[in-house]
Amino acid sequence: MIKLENVTKTYPNGTIAVRNGNADIPKGEFVFLVGPSGSGKSTLMRLLTRQEHPDSGSIWVSGKDIAQLSNYKVPWLRRNIGCIFQDFKLLPNKTVYENVAFALEVIGSPKSVIRAQVPASLDLVGLSKKMQNRPHELSGGEQQRVSIARAFVNRPLILLADEPTGNLDPATSVGIMRLLDRINQTGTTVVMATHDQGIVDTMRKRVIELDRGSIVRDQSRGVYG
Amino acid sequence: MGLPVEYLLRETGSNIKRNLTLSIASFLTMAVSLTLFGTSFIARYAVSNATAKWGKNIEMIVYVKPMDKGGAQDQWDAVGKQLKENPNVKEVRWFGLPETLKEFETEFPDASQTKLITASSLPPSWRVVPVDKSEASIRALVAVYEKVPGVLTVVTALDTVRTINRVTTLGRNFVLAVSLALLVAVTLLIGNTIRTAIFARRREIEVMKLVGATNWFIRVPFMLEGFIQGVVGAGISVGGVWAVKRFFFDKLHGDRSSGSVSLLRDFFASSAQFRFTAIVLLSLGAFIGILSSAVSISRYLDV
Numbered sequence: 159m160i161k162l163e164n165v166t167k168t169y170p171n172g173t174i175a176v177r178n179g180n181a182d183i184p185k186g187e188f189v190f191l192v193g194p195s196g197s198g199k200s201t202l203m204r205l206l207t208r209q210e211h212p213d214s215g216s217i218w219v220s221g222k223d224i225a226q227l228s229n230y231k232v233p234w235l236r237r238n239i240g241c242i243f244q245d246f247k248l249l250p251n252k253t254v255y256e257n258v259a260f261a262l263e264v265i266g267s268p269k270s271v272i273r274a275q276v277p278a279s280l281d282l283v284g285l286s287k288k289m290q291n292r293p294h295e296l297s298g299g300e301q302q303r304v305s306i307a308r309a310f311v312n313r314p315l316i317l318l319a320d321e322p323t324g325n326l327d328p329a330t331s332v333g334i335m336r337l338l339d340r341i342n343q344t345g346t347t348v349v350m351a352t353h354d355q356g357i358v359d360t361m362r363k364r365v366i367e368l369d370r371g372s373i374v375r376d377q378s379r380g381v382y383g
Numbered sequence: 384m385g386l387p388v389e390y391l392l393r394e395t396g397s398n399i400k401r402n403l404t405l406s407i408a409s410f411l412t413m414a415v416s417l418t419l420f421g422t423s424f425i426a427r428y429a430v431s432n433a434t435a436k437w438g439k440n441i442e443m444i445v446y447v448k449p450m451d452k453g454g455a456q457d458q459w460d461a462v463g464k465q466l467k468e469n470p471n472v473k474e475v476r477w478f479g480l481p482e483t484l485k486e487f488e489t490e491f492p493d494a495s496q497t498k499l500i501t502a503s504s505l506p507p508s509w510r511v512v513p514v515d516k517s518e519a520s521i522r523a524l525v526a527v528y529e530k531v532p533g534v535l536t537v538v539t540a541l542d543t544v545r546t547i548n549r550v551t552t553l554g555r556n557f558v559l560a561v562s563l564a565l566l567v568a569v570t571l572l573i574g575n576t577i578r579t580a581i582f583a584r585r586r587e588i589e590v591m592k593l594v595g596a597t598n599w600f601i602r603v604p605f606m607l608e609g610f611i612q613g614v615v616g617a618g619i620s621v622g623g624v625w626a627v628k629r630f631f632f633d634k635l636h637g638d639r640s641s642g643s644v645s646l647l648r649d650f651f652a653s654s655a656q657f658r659f660t661a662i663v664l665l666s667l668g669a670f671i672g673i674l675s676s677a678v679s680i681s682r683y684l685d686v
Contacts (some may be wrong), residue, residue, distance in 0.1 A: 207593070230597075230598070233595040233596060233597045233598070234595065235595070236592070236593060236594065236595035237594070237595035241593050247586070247589065247590055247593075249586060249587055249590065260587075260590065260591075260594075261590070261594040263387070263390060264390075264591045264594060264596035264600055264601075265594060265595050265596055265597075265600075266387065266600070308594070312594070312595075
């Protein structure tokens with residue numbers, strides 16, 4: 159599903175964010191990206207959604223080298239990748255329902271699809287009863303569930319999660335991890351960057367560790383460090 | 384993939400509402416600048432309409448009696464013969480009935496008036512280029528030909544008319560320059576309004592990009608906003624130019640009896656000329672709106 163071949167990314171200030179990275183992530187896998195701040199986890203995520211361009215190497219996503227992808231095809235790449243973030247990135251002036259529907263609306267989905275998919279996705283994350291609330295009326299864990307519903311509403315092949323539990327307490331984090339695990343069970347490939355040792359050690363999934371841009375460890379059923 | 388109309392109108396509407404003060408500033412500036420621009424257009428038409436018959440060095444027109452006042456071709460030819468034999472006259476051109484009728488219809492396009500007028504009630508004329516164009520020489524010619532039998536009246540393009548021409552041209556160029564400066568201002572203003580709208584919606588744009596909205600999907604509401612500002616401003620300016628035409632030029636033109644403005648009464652623009660001006664203004668407004676928003680988008684929206 160995702161394959162990195164000798165990927166290097168240097169920022170204009172000279173920082174080497176990813177150094178000669180190689181990895182192969184098959185369909186349906188659950189992978190943790192671990193490593194200290196600035197080790198290149200977020201850059202790797204941004205490379206996968208083509209928010210950044212690699213200097214060299216190939217990045218294969220569902221059979222296509224996205225380093226060679228022309229700009230106008232990038233939206234179609236992103237429709238196959240759901241993203242969630244530490245800060246949720248919800249729109250404060252829209253209701254929960256509208257936030258999730260927005261993701262379908264802006265890719266031109268028909269109304270009938272929106273009416274069917276949005277409640278189903280909110281049901282999956284357990285927020286059917288809060289559809290008409292605004293994000294600020296929800297707890298942090300609930301807001302992250304909304305952002306998961308938004309990322310998943312289009313049934314993407316891949317879910318990228320950049321420290322999704324970074325702002326949440328341990329109990330709430332467990333709930334979010336259960337949800338991501340359930341989404342993974344449906345066949346979606348999940349890549350999650352995290353600093354949460356407890357979560358990594360409990361879940362015992364594949365762990366890729368980065369340090370100053372280099373992949374220093376790639377271990378199936380690994381622990382944090 | 385088509386853009387859903389409902390989405391487009393909602394987003395554009397909320398952009399304009401959120402940015403109301405800037406939007407109003409944009410389209411008012413647009414309205415003022417295009418009103419001035421349009422007025423200079425109408426003034427150009429008025430000057431050229433008023434001076435059309437004075438082109439090609441013609442300084443004096445000898446109107447002969449129309450048929451319904453006893454005029455006839457042999458009498459008209461006699462007047463022409465006298466003019467041609469005069470050593471102070473350089474050139475004489477015959478302006479016959481068909482040309483006279485055509486000129487009349489251009490000056491009075493309203494059908495109600497032209498229906499009552501037939502060729503037999505219009506005076507044909509001799510258009511005269513004198514050797515000496517000084518006022519004294521022309522006045523002397525007028526004095527002679529006013530008394531020739533068969534002549535209805537003699538009119539001249541005296542200095543006053545020429546001065547008015549010069550002054551209106553000067554005024555028109557000044558108004559044009561001011562309106563062009565304002566058009567530059569409005570282009571920058573709309574560009575900034577769009578930039579503010581982009582900034583206000585940066586979170587939404589970020590989410591749109593993440594979930595795979597196409598660049599056009601993100602751009603079009605902003606371009607529509609620029610277009611609407613341009614067209615609304617231009618629409619107001621069409622009203623402004625109409626008012627200038629109606630309450631200034633048409634007044635001068637319609638007031639045939641007033642001696643004090645008799646020199647100005649030929650300054651007018653026809654309805655067709657006004658319609659053309661309106662189309663120019665609306666197209667210009669739309670073009671400026673789309674252009675400045677497109678430039679803003681490409682500079683501030685990294686899509």
